Amino acid sequence: MDIPSSNLSFFLSRGSPFITASVKSSTSLSITTLHTILSLSPSNNKNTKYTLKLNNTQTWLIYTDSPIFLNTLGASQVTSKPFSGIIRVAALPHDNPNNVAVLDRFSSSYPSSGNATLEDPFRLVYQWKKEGSGDLLMLAHPLHVKLLSNNKTGNIAILHDFKYSSIDGDLVGVVGDSWKLQMNPIPVTWHSNKGLEKASYQEIVSVLSKDVQSLNSPIATASSYAYGKLIGRAARLALIAEEVSFPNVIPTIKEFLKKNIEPWLDGTFPGNAKIDNAWGNKYKPQVYALLSDFMNLDQQNAHYPRLRCFDLYRLHSWASGLTEFGDGRNQESTSEAVNAYYSAALVGLAYGDSRLVATGSTLLAMEILATQTWWHVKVEDNLHNKEFAKDNRIVGVLWSNKRDSALWWAAATCRECRVGIQVLPLLPITETLFSDAAYVKELVEWTLPSLSSQSWKGMTYALQGIYD
Template sequence: MVMNLLRSLVLIIVLCKAVCIDVLVPLSTNVPDRTLYPHVIHPRQPKRLNLPILSPLHTNKFYSNAILGDYGNNPLLTHPYVISMSKDSPHGVSISLTEEWSYGPQIDSTRVKYFINRIVKNIQMSALEFLSQQFEVNNVDEPGFACTIKMFQLNSSASITLPLVRGMAYVTFEFVSATPRISTIHYILSVNGRTSGHITGKRFEIVLNNNQTWLLYSLGSEITLEFSGNQLLGTEPVTNVLRLAKKQTESSANAVLDAQVGVYPIACQLQAHVTESQGSYMFKWRLKGNLSRTLLHFTFPHHRQIISLVDGQITNVQAMSASKGLMIGYLGNIWTLTESSLSTMHFLAPRSPAIQYRDLIVAQLKKDLEVRVDLTVSDYYFTGKEFHKYALLCLLAEYYREIAEFNRCMRTLKDGFEVLITRKNANALRYDTTWFGLVSSAGLGQNQELNDFGNSYYNDHHYHWGYFIQAGAIIAHLDPNYVPKIRDWVEGLIRDASNPSPLDTSFPQFRYFDWFSGHSWSQGLFESADGKDQESTSEEINFHYGIALWGLATKSSNIEGLGRLMLGTAKRSTQTYFLMNNDNTAMPKEFIANKVTGIFFENKAEYTTWFGTNPEYIHGIQMIPCTPITEEIRLAKFVEEEWMTILSKIVHNAVPEWKSLLYMNYAIINRHEAFAQLTNVPLDNGVSRTWALYWAATRPSTNDSNGTVSTTKPDLSTVSTTNTASGYTSTMIASVLIQLLLAIIASKPPAMLI
């Protein structure tokens, strides 16, 4: 029996090796062609940056605040800790972990407008040698999980280096010839039970008068601290590693903190593979310190739904994140996260439109294609929506075999791309040699930062490019012979926003997508007191969907797999943090009744948009554009809750153009009524009436009669991976196979199982 199992395992591994696809391979390693993208130097230069080698710079990661602005003292959110560089004395770094949210005004009896994490300088770490604020970012990792900040004093050998890593369980300080100086805005009640004098040791319990106790560890030799007013001062310069963590309530959790303190992360390497139906990504943490210990690192709620419990284990160490709910410590040097049910890519809906609607849709298609369309590129957002809208009409013209209309549509769409490729538009793209990316030329002049929606400063590229990538994919699908004409331009957009490989040194790896957070971030080269933000989850989804469709159309399994895996990851985070079911357990209960987050910052969430506070804006921006992938994100259960709670009450008085989005969304639960409304409701500028009707007609017929939603089969891929007695064996075997498989693909031995 054992031999049979081994033979089966070998067969599975051989088969999996044949079908598993590494999605982190470069699309290209060529420097962007100057004839396609003239090269420019960006007007906003990074500050306080001292990297060992010239490499692509991230613009949308958690540490951007450190290299922007005059002082770089806006917060860096590692979760759960908030790190701020101190401009004023004591000229070091402050650490906040309040685990308290403040709530905005009541919208009604069940809802608040926002929640925000309170940032308080609970503990400050500095050195007696520091007489002013001096720091630099001297290292970053490729996928944007980590950066290293070095604090120093000019004309002195004293320095403190901080490796800042998303999810770090402790804050780490590498001292070199520097004398520790620990302070707080609170009052220090005691240290190891002492209230004065000198305290010597390698572990210190610092009790504050705000009901917090902080643990300070020395990884090297003992150090001596002395009380000095409301500070703790070292008695001599040290070259040592000190680590801070907030003390836990449970003694067993503190025992875990004590046991694992010796090893710490400095960076992360990303690996990712897909098969036909599932995908896995791995975080391989780069470690320093006592490598015989196992890394303790915090997980977000969405991690715990899919993380392997074979090559690591969940602990009872806990902390509240700034905006994504409870974080729980995980023991494991390698994280393996598996999406067990990736989407299958289709250009059109997975079901045919109901036959009774065919004549209306075809008549509307002919009418829409009679209208003269202008694809002149004025800005990359609204023009992208026009390209996408028109490409969908071409797709439907081909589907309904309307040949004359199809040919006319394709000519118009190709003419539009010709303008982009030949740079005949006034805001033609440039390749920026400062931040290694593609930017609109509209905002590169003095005081033009906000032109083109901040595109020139790396704001929202994943929203903008998604429309063009998907339009390009539709052309490639309908006319494969045209691919060579547009490949470099379309894949340039993918490389800019979502370059999968550090081997492509012309762009940073995953400029927008944060694999640790599970979704993308906007903001670009703008400082923010609450960190990066994400507004339109649906337009992020559209970007990943577009990448997958481009891969499908061009027969690139790597690109298609990349889009599918990012899509699966973003789907999970969207349904965990952004589209909130009534039974959501990650977000504050006072906020869940809003159903959508509005603008989701790293440090807060606010029920609003950047362009207005109307409810139809707040909900509609999470709906555009409606494509075949939308139904996998906006599930019927959520749509019914959102409709009954909020949208049914505001739809009649909504701004007319936004009604089209609300009714397209409503079609998920009431096809018949939504279709009737969409025949004459005013339209959003990114939607044709033909596509709106086709979308409604391809919804399941669930609600045509009674307006209720049938029971939705649960998505097993979202179920927690906490093992039950009955499921443990199969889960263990599956996880071992995944680990062996990934190790074989990487040509490295599997990590030791914990």
């Protein structure tokens, strides 16, 4: 980030413990703080390192690649004589003197840029362009550490004792300018992962027949969100029929889907924006256009962002992409995000597109792991505030800077609403998202005493099937 009027260029790289700036020509600098400065002193005889202590118990270290002369001005400002070169500022973790040596060791190397690449199925690679001298120190959140530990071939070192506290858990030091985050493969299938007991087929067929009969009623909503859910439910009925060997209802479902999907694709649906009619009836390009809106595999296609919602550092989606609110970005329904990438992988299967299958499956795996890390609150949880972990088994809305028990549309007391919004839609991938049976039992038992909303009970009861 360049600030020409101040002769400053900042190298902003997520995960760096340092704030790094290049002062391009001789310039007097000023650093201000909301807190009272207790002391500022040079830490070596070269005047390339200073220690700044504040009255909020924080200690900050200031490094430069050439001598700088700093002084305090008033109670909350640091000024310098004219300086040019690289200046770096870092907070001392937990005000622990043992961590000074770590920051000293890596103070001369900084990232000027970085790239995240979905290199192979179930692998994400970070590569930073390193400037200065020596090895690069970056910070990893808990899920990073877990995935780095899965990869035994990476040329990195994890400094488990060097860590900062954060709302996401400890941020741990990692030495290395290339990280390989390795995930375990997850199944992307049309049918249930574990299969169904044949003894249950007849009961399922009976209910399925009634659900298919209800497709005779026209869809009354013009909402793309609600309309899409109804279409998705109908398509799932066909797959259930296929799995329980009951093909008789599939023609009825097929006709329903054809009648209700095509108006959106050929531009005849009344009252809504249309997909460009120039594409005519070539529905594959239209499907891929919908996919590209949130995951664009063509780097030359400037009509869409690379990943609209998915955060390649946090390893999960934000509901509004880059849009910031008062407490940062937020994500409520993790299961909807999970199903976006699950659906993308299924589209790849349907069209025989191995690259789409691989990319969709990899994003899906990360979304699931992040959900299990930050939204699923276990009894023994140590990532969340103790009081929050005691009172909650699942997060309502996760923000950059806070955790909410409530939802955008429901109070924290509606526990079944919270469970429901983190489960729907109920599909085969739900088994993978809620694969920890012990946790699912904790979640269901936490929810059952407060069940009151008839429309949301089903999701809680469905989860019981994971362990019972």
